[in-house]
Structure formats: structure tokens, C-alpha cells
Amino acid sequence: MSSAFTRRRAFTLVELLVVIAIIGILVALLLPAVQQARESARRMQCSGRLKQIGIALHNYHDAHGQFPPGNLGRQNGSTFRFGRPEWPYLLHALLVHLDKASYYESLTGDWSDVDRTPYFTMANWPTETIGVGMGIFRCPSDPQPENHRAVTLASGPSLFLTNYLGIFSGLNDGDNERDSRGAMSDPKMKATFTYNYGSSLANLTDGSSKTMMLAEYLTGYANNSRGWPWTHRAGCQFLYPANTPNSSAPDSLLGHALFCTSPGHDQPERNLPCIPETTDRNHASPRSQHPGGVHALMADGAVRFVGDTIDIGVWRGSAWVADGAIVDGL
Template identity: 35%
Template sequence: MTHNFLGRQSRRAFTLVELLVVIAIIGVLIALLLPAVQQAREAARRMKCTNNLKQIGLALHNYHDTYGRLPASYYRDPDYYNRGWGWSVMILPQLEQSNLYDALEVSTMPIPRDPDERTQTPLTAFRCASDTGPDLNPDRNDQGMSNYVSIQGADSAGGYRSSSADLGDYGGFMFQLSALKFRDATDGLSNSMMVGERAYVDKAPERPWLGAQWVGVTYGAGYAGTMRCLWGNDDYRINGEATWAISSNHPGGAQFLLGDGSARFIGETINGDTLIRLAQRNDGEVIGEY
């Protein structure tokens, strides 16, 4: 009996070169896929931030409907070292946080000098999903972290107040002791910023942003974590170089709540004059495309 081996093919293993080529191809595919995954995750985080701002906008509109005015950035008490409850606290009932609002005793008690378990409550409504800061802000006396501040207007000094008697009305919607109505936005609600982002970066030298606090202005947690101005120079523009800049961890810009309740992402390369126009409610200037 004879056997025919001519039709059989011998099996051989991969050579080292072929194996290295396969590994290289897999590496290239992973390198191409990873940025897409990261972009998808950031898109989801940015959407969550957008939803936060829309909910804050709805809460502010409901507050306005109830009280006939917007809350102040903070309610400075001149007999209590100029500290006071912030705008975020005032809209807690509109954000389904009535229990916390009642526990804070806002209507009857001054803001606590130091943080406690109430003012340190983590509130996702005031946290951007892209922000990596802790629940307690170590640069603002360990008060509960926030990533949103009211826009007090446009000012070349960033809204710096020379004294406690200066209300800080630089054309924005909310500043200390303010009581504005939507009708005061004569430029139009869709043309005026109401709330902007404030990122927290852990002492990064190139972007030393300090985040914000939702409770208001307390000892060691100043008004820069409750309200801020915008301007066109490097310090005070979006993602600027100052610690108090309006900023975010979203690539290329930050998100804002406009007076009409809509949320919009605005790039950091926006024209400085346009930025100033958007930060003011009543300057009468025409806003171009942005």
C-alpha cells in the first residue's frame, strides 16, 4: 500500500517578523481607538455639565417667578464680617434640596463662620463631571466644592471690589446684595451670561484655578468663589492665567448659562470685546457671531 504525501501541506509557525508585524498593527489600532474613547467620555461628561447648567437655569427662573427677582451672588452681612449666604443656597429648594436648605436655617441664622457637615454636603448639581477636584475645596476653607459661579459683569480688574460698600455691579445678573429682575437685561436674555464654570486644578502652576464653593462667602472662602467678572485680557478671559478665571476642564473653552435658561459652550479664543458684551446685561452694544 502506497501513501501519497504530495497533496499534504506542511504547517509552520509564525515567524518572529510576522509576530512583530501583528503586534504593531494591534498597537496602531489601539492608538487610533483610545482618543475616540476618550472623546466619547468627555462628550458624555460635557453633556452632564450642560444638564447641570440647564437645571440651575430652570431653578433660577422658578426662583424669579416666586420672588419677582433673582437671588444675589451673596447676601453680605456688614455686622458679620461681610460674609453671607450665596446664590446657590438660595435656589436649593428649586433643585429638590429643601431639606438641606431648612437644615442650614438660611432665613433665621447667619452663614456659619467655619464649615460643618451641612456646608460640606457634596452636591452633584454644582459639580461639573469633567472636574477632578475633591468634594471639599481645600483652597476655600474646606467648604463643599462647586464648579459654577454667577457672572457679575465685565471689569478689567476681574470684579475686584475696593471696599465692602462696593456692590460689584459691573453689568452682570448677580452680584452682592443684588435684586435684579429679568426685565433689567435690556440686551436680551439670550445675549447675557448668568452663570459660568470655575474649574479646580490642584495647584497646577500653569493653571492654578481654585474652584468655587456653593455655600456663599465664609471665613477663608471669599466672594471670588461665588461670583466673578470677565474681561478680554489673559488673566480674566475664559481659561485665563489667574486663579479666579472663569475656567473648565473641557478642552478649548467653558460652558455658560445664559439668561434665557440655555447652556452654551464658548471657546477660549472668543474675541475679547464679544466676551465683554456677553458678560453685561445692559450695555446696549450689538453682539456679533461667536
């Protein structure tokens, strides 16, 4: 009686290593495509959120006959609780138009002492605002959380961040006019927003489709207040067309522990380069994590992706509302 045996052949070590190598090559080939697809989805969502902000801006314009002031001091009729030393920002005025009425209401009304100090103390802020992110103001391509403690003090408030900032008049904080009329030394550099002033569509004589209102910016890392729209500084509330998008030239930020004084603040590898500068020379220009450009919101509500290589003259002309330069190319 004979019996048959089936001999099963196993993989040799060499064959197994070859299979692993092939899988590794396939993963390496597919990974960039997967990452590109994910960034494409994030970029689309980023654009969509900016579009929603544009709708809110136009709803505000319909209700008030002009866009909201870039920021607003208590002495200029602000009903916001934090009238000084920091000024309410245009994004705060939009909350009620973005289904965030309860948050908006927590920021408005009367305090017994509107000049509460120290400003960066959690006890001096409405509890409804602490630790609450605002996803509508964030671009998913930015890896930072929706809110963070943007101060060195352990008692400091954790408030929402934003990746969408208004384009302000001039090229730096020293150019930015500070009165309710929107008057400035060089009216050709007037933008849609400035201190205590928001333009109307009628005043955008270069055309609403040619005028940029908001653009993207990146939020800072630990103890870095970039993208923190609660203080009236370049990179926090203000953007300027000083440099083209994602420029390797550093942003010129306030020489302060929360802005740009340490090596940890200057991070060109994260597209966050900066140098410390005196107040009137501070400027920050649009930045993003998108390859090749940033999103910009035009005054007609359209969102456009502006390339890093845009001509600086076209870029600045799109920011200023009545300089007589009817620009194309955005």
C-alpha cells in the first residue's frame, strides 16, 4: 500500500523580502497621491469656509449699509465687553450672521468695568468664550487646534483662532489709519478695513470683483499669537500686501514675548518666518499650508486661489479699493 504526500512549498526569505520591497514601493508611489487628495479636500473645505464668511459680510452690509469696521474701540460706540486695551475685530461682528448668536451675545453688553485689567486673565472673560473653538474661521490645512492659550501666563484665556484675516490699509501698522472717517495720509493705499472703519460697496471704486477683503494666514505655535484675533497687531487682526503670498521674506512682528522675540517664533520651515520690529513698522502678509498660494475673498463674495508668484503690483492693487489700478490676474 502506497501513500502520496503533497509537499507544500513555503516562501523563501529572499522571496518574502522581495514581496515586502514591492509593497514598500507601491506604498511610496501611492502615498503622495493620497496626500494630494487629502490636501485637495482640505483646500476645498478651506475655500468653502471663506465663502461662508463672505456671505456673512454681505449680510452685515445689507443690514448696516457698509462692511463692519476692521476693529472697533469702545470710544467709538462699541458695545463689546472688551473695549480696551484690545479692540473687537470684524470677525466678532460676523458671529451673529454665522449662527453663533449666543457666542456673540456673550461678548456684548455692559460690564461694571469695561477696562478690566489685566487683560490676559481668564477671570476677566465671559465663561462662554473660554476654550471654545470656531471651526468656521479655521482652514483644515493648518494643523493647529481651533483655540489655544496664546499667552505665557498660566491664567491666560484660551480663545478661538482664525486663518482668515482682513486686509488693512497701507503696508504696515504705521500706515493704518485710526479714525472713523477712514482718512489717511495716502488715500491710494486705503483698503476695505481699517481702525474704526469698514468701507461700503459704493466706495470700492476699483470694483468689488477686483478688491480683496480677506486672505489666509497661519496660526502660531506655543506662546505665539499669530492668528489670534483678539489683539490689534499685525498677524493677529491685520494683514497687509507688503509681500506676496507665502513669501520667504519674514513678517515684521512686534518685538514682544508673544509675537517675535525668541527663536521659537521665527519658524521659516513652517512658513512662519518673522523678525522683531517697532510697532509702526509691523506687517504680516498672507500665508497658508497650501502648495503654491493662498485663498483670498473678494468684495463681490468670490473666493480665488492666488499664486505665490503673483506680481507685487497686481497683488497690492487688489488690496486697495480706490487707487485707480483696475487689476487683472487674481
